[in-house]
Amino acid sequence: xxDLPSDLVVAGVAPAADEAAVAKAGGWWRGRxxxxxxxxxxxxxxxxCFIWPIIGPVPPPTGGNILNASLPAFSPxxxxxxxPVGNDEWSRLLYGGRASLEIALAVQAIGLILGGLIGAVAxxxxxxxxxxxxxxxxxFIAFPGLVLAVAIAQGLGPSELHTIWALSFFSVPASARISxxxxxxxxxxxxxxxxxxxxxxxxxxxxxxxxxxxxxQLLTYALLGMGIIMILEGALSFVGLxxxxxxxxxxxxxAQGQSTISADPRYVFLPSAALFITVVSFNxxxxxxxxxxxxx
Amino acid sequence: MSECLLEVSDLRVxxxxxxxxxxxxxxxxxSVRRGQTVALIGESGSGKTVSSRAIMGLLPPxxxxxxxxxxxxxxxxxxxxxxxxxxxxxxxxxxxxxPTRSLNPTMRIGAQIREAIQTHxxxxxxxxxxxxxxxxxxxxxxxxxxxxxxxxxxxxxxMRQRVMIAIALAASPKLLIxxxxxxxLDVTTQAQIMxxxxxxxxxxxxxxxxxxxxxxxxxxxxxxxxxxxxxxxxERAPTQMLFAHxxxxxxxxxxxxxPRLDNASHAPLAAVPGQPxxxxxxxxxxxxxxxxxxxxxxxxxxxPAFEEHEPSHLWACWHPCEDGVRL
Amino acid sequence: xxxxSAPLSAPLAARAGRAGRLAGSPTLSFIVRRLLAAIPxxxxxxxxxxxxxxxxxxxxxxxxxxxxxxxxxxxQLEIKLGLDKPFLTRYWDWLHQAVIGxxxxxxxxxxxxxxxxxxxxxxxxxxxxxAFVISLALAVPLALVSARKPNGVADRLSMMFSMAxxxxxxxxxxxxxxxxxxVKLNVLPAIGWVPPGQSVSQNIRYLILPAVSIGLGLLCFxxxxxxxxxxxxxxxxxxxxxxxxxxxxPWRVLTRHALRNSLFGLITVVALNLGTLLGFTVVIExxxxxxxxxxxxxxxxxxxxxxxxxxxxxxxxxIVVLLNLAADVLYSVxxxxxxxGRPTE
Numbered sequence: 001x002x003d004l005p006s007d008l009v010v011a012g013v014a015p016a017a018d019e020a021a022v023a024k025a026g027g028w029w030r031g032r033x034x035x036x037x038x039x040x041x042x043x044x045x046x047x048x049c050f051i052w053p054i055i056g057p058v059p060p061p062t063g064g065n066i067l068n069a070s071l072p073a074f075s076p077x078x079x080x081x082x083x084p085v086g087n088d089e090w091s092r093l094l095y096g097g098r099a100s101l102e103i104a105l106a107v108q109a110i111g112l113i114l115g116g117l118i119g120a121v122a123x124x125x126x127x128x129x130x131x132x133x134x135x136x137x138x139x140f141i142a143f144p145g146l147v148l149a150v151a152i153a154q155g156l157g158p159s160e161l162h163t164i165w166a167l168s169f170f171s172v173p174a175s176a177r178i179s180x181x182x183x184x185x186x187x188x189x190x191x192x193x194x195x196x197x198x199x200x201x202x203x204x205x206x207x208x209x210x211x212x213x214x215x216x217q218l219l220t221y222a223l224l225g226m227g228i229i230m231i232l233e234g235a236l237s238f239v240g241l242x243x244x245x246x247x248x249x250x251x252x253x254x255a256q257g258q259s260t261i262s263a264d265p266r267y268v269f270l271p272s273a274a275l276f277i278t279v280v281s282f283n284x285x286x287x288x289x290x291x292x293x294x295x296x
Numbered sequence: 297m298s299e300c301l302l303e304v305s306d307l308r309v310x311x312x313x314x315x316x317x318x319x320x321x322x323x324x325x326x327s328v329r330r331g332q333t334v335a336l337i338g339e340s341g342s343g344k345t346v347s348s349r350a351i352m353g354l355l356p357p358x359x360x361x362x363x364x365x366x367x368x369x370x371x372x373x374x375x376x377x378x379x380x381x382x383x384x385x386x387x388x389x390x391x392x393x394x395p396t397r398s399l400n401p402t403m404r405i406g407a408q409i410r411e412a413i414q415t416h417x418x419x420x421x422x423x424x425x426x427x428x429x430x431x432x433x434x435x436x437x438x439x440x441x442x443x444x445x446x447x448x449x450x451x452x453x454x455m456r457q458r459v460m461i462a463i464a465l466a467a468s469p470k471l472l473i474x475x476x477x478x479x480x481l482d483v484t485t486q487a488q489i490m491x492x493x494x495x496x497x498x499x500x501x502x503x504x505x506x507x508x509x510x511x512x513x514x515x516x517x518x519x520x521x522x523x524x525x526x527x528x529x530x531e532r533a534p535t536q537m538l539f540a541h542x543x544x545x546x547x548x549x550x551x552x553x554x555p556r557l558d559n560a561s562h563a564p565l566a567a568v569p570g571q572p573x574x575x576x577x578x579x580x581x582x583x584x585x586x587x588x589x590x591x592x593x594x595x596x597x598x599x600p601a602f603e604e605h606e607p608s609h610l611w612a613c614w615h616p617c618e619d620g621v622r623l
Numbered sequence: 624x625x626x627x628s629a630p631l632s633a634p635l636a637a638r639a640g641r642a643g644r645l646a647g648s649p650t651l652s653f654i655v656r657r658l659l660a661a662i663p664x665x666x667x668x669x670x671x672x673x674x675x676x677x678x679x680x681x682x683x684x685x686x687x688x689x690x691x692x693x694x695x696x697x698x699q700l701e702i703k704l705g706l707d708k709p710f711l712t713r714y715w716d717w718l719h720q721a722v723i724g725x726x727x728x729x730x731x732x733x734x735x736x737x738x739x740x741x742x743x744x745x746x747x748x749x750x751x752x753x754a755f756v757i758s759l760a761l762a763v764p765l766a767l768v769s770a771r772k773p774n775g776v777a778d779r780l781s782m783m784f785s786m787a788x789x790x791x792x793x794x795x796x797x798x799x800x801x802x803x804x805x806v807k808l809n810v811l812p813a814i815g816w817v818p819p820g821q822s823v824s825q826n827i828r829y830l831i832l833p834a835v836s837i838g839l840g841l842l843c844f845x846x847x848x849x850x851x852x853x854x855x856x857x858x859x860x861x862x863x864x865x866x867x868x869x870x871x872x873p874w875r876v877l878t879r880h881a882l883r884n885s886l887f888g889l890i891t892v893v894a895l896n897l898g899t900l901l902g903f904t905v906v907i908e909x910x911x912x913x914x915x916x917x918x919x920x921x922x923x924x925x926x927x928x929x930x931x932x933x934x935x936x937x938x939x940x941x942i943v944v945l946l947n948l949a950a951d952v953l954y955s956v957x958x959x960x961x962x963x964g965r966p967t968e
Contacts, residue, residue: 139667142943143936148672149902231792235906238794239921258798258910262806272795279790354867356858384870392868397861400880402887402959411879412869447959463869 034288041281049097059088061095062246070264083267084260085246093274096248099160100275103249104229106164108222111171116218118172119179120210124187134180140173149236158244163236167229178221182214224286227279234275250275300366301471301503302328302351307363307373309346309355309527318575320346322527323602324363326520328471333497333504335518335535337511337550341572343527344507348473352388353380368470386416389464393476395456399448405459406444412466431462435492454485458492465496472497473505478513490517511550515539523547526573526583529602533609541609543616545588582613590615657951661944668940672933673714717933727930729923736934739919744938746816747915751904753830754838755893762842763882766849770877773854781846788843793903797836797910804832814912833911837903848892852885853877887957894950897943 052058059077064086071082073089080089122133140148149166156162186192195209234251236242238258243249245256250271257267309321321343328334336344349355351365351372365372368387372380392398399408409428413419419427425444432440435458448456457477464472474493478486494517497504506518514521514535521538523531523546531544542548549568570587573579581596582588588595594614602612720727728735765785769778805813811832817825857863857877866876905917912918916935923931 135663136667138664139671142664142940142947143668143671227790232902234792235794235903238906239909254792254795254798261798261802265802268795268798268802272792272798275792275795276787276790279792280786283786283790352868354864381870381872384868386870390868392861392865394861398865400862400866400884402884402957403880404959411866411871415870415872449960460865463865466869 034291035285038281038285038288041277042285045097045278045281046101049094049101053091053094053098058091058094061087061091061248064088073266080270081266087246087248089266089270092248092253093250093270096250096253096271097274097278099243099247099249100230100233100251101278103160103164103167103233103243104226107167107171107229108225110164110168111175111225112218112222114168115172115175116179116211116214117206119176119181120183120206120214122176123180123183124206124210126187130180133176137173137176140169141177149232149241158241160243160247160249163233163242166236166241167232170232171225171229174225175218175222179214179218182217183210186210186213220286220289223282223289226282226286230275230279230282299329300327301330301332301368302505303364303366304347304351305364305366307347307350307365308361309343309350310360310362312358312360313576316576319578320359320527320575321350324524324527324529325602326522326529326532328503328505330470330503331497331501332520333494333506333518335514335521336505336507336524337509337514337521338524339509339568339572341526341575342524344524345475346527347524348390348475348505348507351473352384352390353377354384354390382416385412385464385469386467387469388471388473389467389469390473390475391457391460391464391477394480395453395460396448396480398460399456401448403447404444405446405448405451409444409459409463409466412463416467427466428462431465432459434465434496435459435462437462453481454489457481457485457489461489461492461496465500468500469502471503471505473507475507476509477506479508479510486513493517511547512554523550527575528583528612529610530584530613531609531611532602537609541606541619543605543609543611544584544613545590545615545617546584548617549587549589590617653955654948654952657948661948665941665944668944669718669933669937670714672936672940673717717930727934729931730928731923731926731931736930739931740916740934740938743914743916743919746818746913747904747908747917749819750830750833750908750913750915751837751900754834754841757834758838758842759845759889762845762849763886765842765846766853767877767882769846769850770853770857770881771874778850781850785843785846788839789847791839793836793840794906794910796839797833797907800832800836801910816911816913829911829913833907833913836907836910837900840903841900844896845889849885849889852888853881856881856884887954890950890953890957894943894947897946901939901943 064082066086069082069086070084071078073079073081075081078088078090080093083089083092118133118137122130148169156165192205192209195205200209230250233242233249234254237249237251237255240255242251242255245252253271254268254275257265257269257271261268304327305325307321307324308319311318311320324343324347326334336348338344346355346359350359350361351367353372353375355361361373363373367383370379370383370387372383375383399405406425406428409431410421410424413424413427417424428444429440432443437443437455437458443451443455443459448459451459457480460477472493477493478489481489490513493504493506496502506514508514511521518535520534521532522529523544525546531538531542531547533541538547539551542551546568553567568587573583573586580599582591582599585591585595592615598614600612600614602610604610605616717727729739765781769781772778801813804811812829813832816829819826860881863876863880866880867873871879901917904915905920907913908915908917909921916939920932920935922928923935
């Protein structure tokens with residue numbers, strides 16, 4: 001399976017297969033452009049959410065004065081206005097972004113490392129061990145993901161950390177499937193046989209030989225998955241889980257904004273727009289990288 | 297109505313690839329008369345397949361074709377796609393190398409043959425079905441009725457290739473191009489298919505271009521042989537003449553590489569040493585130079601012209617082989 | 624189905640291999656095998672959900688009685704509900720009841736879980752089914768138009784549109800739609816549900832916004848998937864060259880050869896995607912106040928209503944597994960390479 005393992009399908013990410021052939025024909029998103037532009041956007045968003053609040057004039061996202069409640073955009077000192085309890089909306093947007101991004105990064109990192117290892121081990125070992133691991137993963141994949149996440153987050157109580165936990169149940173099996181598929185492809189190559197024959201130890205095989213080779217592929221899919229995870233985090237917030245207010249995350253901002261949508265839609269639209277732009281950037285970046293890598 | 301059914305003149309095919317231009321076919325010239333069999337012989341990458349696809353306009357959009365291909369008095373280079381489609385199947389048809397992949401695995405044989413028929417004729421399903429039966433009988437496929445209902449994977453390789461031939465013949469083409477049609481088959485089946493092709497050709501008055509890397513096959517079935525190397529024609533002559541008076545060292549090497557029964561046992565197999573050149577790098581001089589036992593400095597710097605040095609016998613070489621001398 | 628690198632064809636290679644060994648009736652033994660393989664997964668899923676529900680902090684009895692309850696009262700209720708028995712016993716008890724269809728009773732309302740499911744499932748099915756059918760119906764022509772001229776105007780537009788659609792969170796879309804159509808334009812209702820039994824036209828009115836919220840993402844996803852597979856075939860498969868060599872028109876090659884193969888593979892994809900889809904349905908039902916399974920689940924989780932949660936999770940999981948199985952079976956029935964087994968010489 002050269003292009004798309006079934007889990008990305010599970011994750012709802014569609015392939016851009018044969019972009020290589022299309023790109024070779026002189027098509028759109030010529031190579032570099034397809035990666036550079038989204039990469040810059042992603043970097044910009046990260047910079048805005050993580051670095052700007054530290055160095056720039058951004059008021060704190062919580063603890064606002066109720067007297068300043070619901071100020072409109074372009075009010076002095078609050079260029080996006082304030083929320084119904086007086087917190088600066090621009091600040092909430094930035095800090096909310098930071099929370100959402102942190103969660104997504106953590107979830108994907110856990111998925112990458114843990115899932116990647118599990119998949120690589122399963123793919124490399126083969127046989128009954130592989131089959132067992134795959135069955136277990138199948139159970140997680142068959143289980144309606146969001147339901148599981150909701151249950152876990154509910155049981156553990158809403159918090160950023162618990163949200164990360166809950167969403168990892170989703171990213172680890174997905175990543176494991178990809179890693180396993182990539183390892184299976186790799187296993188048949190000559191250098192692997194050579195290493196095996198020269199008596200390389202098992203951990204060294206996995207970490208030293210398999211890992212570096214499947215990493216580009218895993219990273220690309222991790223990037224593609226960032227968008228889904230951020231959207232899922234929002235979904236959790238909707239059902240009262242995820243990051244607990246008053247600390248903002250884009251997800252809980254959207255959920256909270258729902259109640260005032262007729263009166264003042266900006267509380268929903270601002271974080272929604274931010275989420276949308278971010279997800280698009282990650283998706284474009286992931287696809288751009290994948291098109292490049294498929295060309296290789 | 298000219299004598300020549302197909303006239304290829306100075307054909308050039310370039311591919312745009314990743315900013316580079318690869319010339320897959322260079323200044324190819326040959327012709328095919330009605331009812332004649334011409335063999336295009338060469339290694340992979342010699343341009344034989346690309347040039348034949350150019351005749352039918354089946355190249356990908358990255359290909360740029362210049363020169364002239366006159367088929368039945370129609371200029372094929374630059375022909376509109378619509379006009380080209382009329383020719384495909386009806387004027388020129390092709391049989392491909394791998395019948396497994398060349399047939400749609402989820403479509404019944406009958407449907408695939410009927411498609412070939414109904415594309416060029418207004419025939420009802422029933423008429424097309426009968427015609428498909430006739431075609432299968434023409435290619436000597438037993439149990440034709442059953443076969444029509446079956447799927448490709450239910451047939452053996454040789455049978456599938458017969459089906460491919462039947463499909464190619466559906467609209468009664470004047471020229472059939474067999475692109476490595478027997479390469480994927482075992483030797484016995486290969487012989488059967490070639491015999492079938494020859495028989496069909498004589499019965500239907502069809503011209504045949506057989507593309508192969510197998511000079512031995514050409515010897516048995518072709519009227520004229522064109523040897524290609526690195527996208528160029530390097531030798532061309534009627535079959536008897538070619539084998540009697542081989543001139544190009546490359547052709548000579550190909551001939552010598554054919555295992556012969558009268559060689560001493562355990563004598564090493566003569567293979568053509570070296571690799572075909574990288575078509576992206578266009579060097580001046582003859583492309584065969586690095587592998588040629590007769591090459592000199594002149595060969596490296598000046599490409600010899602492909603000319604008729606003896607009646608009906610063309611080649612491009614500064615140091616052609618003498619008669620009777622083995623390299 | 625395309626046999627090179629197109630993703631949709633991947634399961635086929637494995638199946639074709641297996642099928643090669645089967646004689647006689649490949650489909651039947653295939654079905655049986657897949658069914659058997661699905662059973663451990665079902666066990667695993669139900670067990671997992673039971674574990675998750677029961678090892679989380681928080682007590683059902685406590686929830687029901689409220690904060691003022693004394694430990695003695697809580698303990699009594701626990702015994703009454705059977706919550707004091709050992710874990711595995713409870714799981715086993717529950718499981719073999721569930722398999723027959725006795726899913727117990729809601730701890731909060733006393734209503735039988737089976738009847739709750741009975742009234743909620745059709746609602747969710749209608750919603751999801753509607754979204755699915757519409758998105759698939761639109762995705763096919765969109766993908767065909769895109770694949771017809773890759774990098775053409777239509778293609779680029781549809782790719783941009785589908786990228787945007789994929790990047791919108793379903794709940795965001797839901798809120799935007801509500802704002803535009805319900806609040807501002809006031810043409811469609813924001814919340815609520817009318818069953819088709821009562822009024823078909825009203826039913827559809829209430830269905831549109833939620834179905835679009837779910838359906839848009841699906842549409843974009845299927846379009847991209849189909850387009851990629853169609854292009855993969857058109858550019859990579861030999862039978863496409865054969866078809867062209869016959870003089871077949873490009874549109875016909877696309878529809879008669881490539882599309883039918885792609886649609887086969889799509890079946891498997893749809894099944895795999897289902898889990899995520901059901902997850903989002905939960906949120907959408909919540910936003911639109913639709914009395915379906917998702918809504919029920921959220922309430923049950925809030926109330927720690929374990930039998931209901933278990934029932935819903937069980938049914939969800941069974942549905943997902945069965946649908947996967949159905950996809951496999953359908954695939955094997957439709958693909959002639961499996962259906963007709965080995966070549967006859």
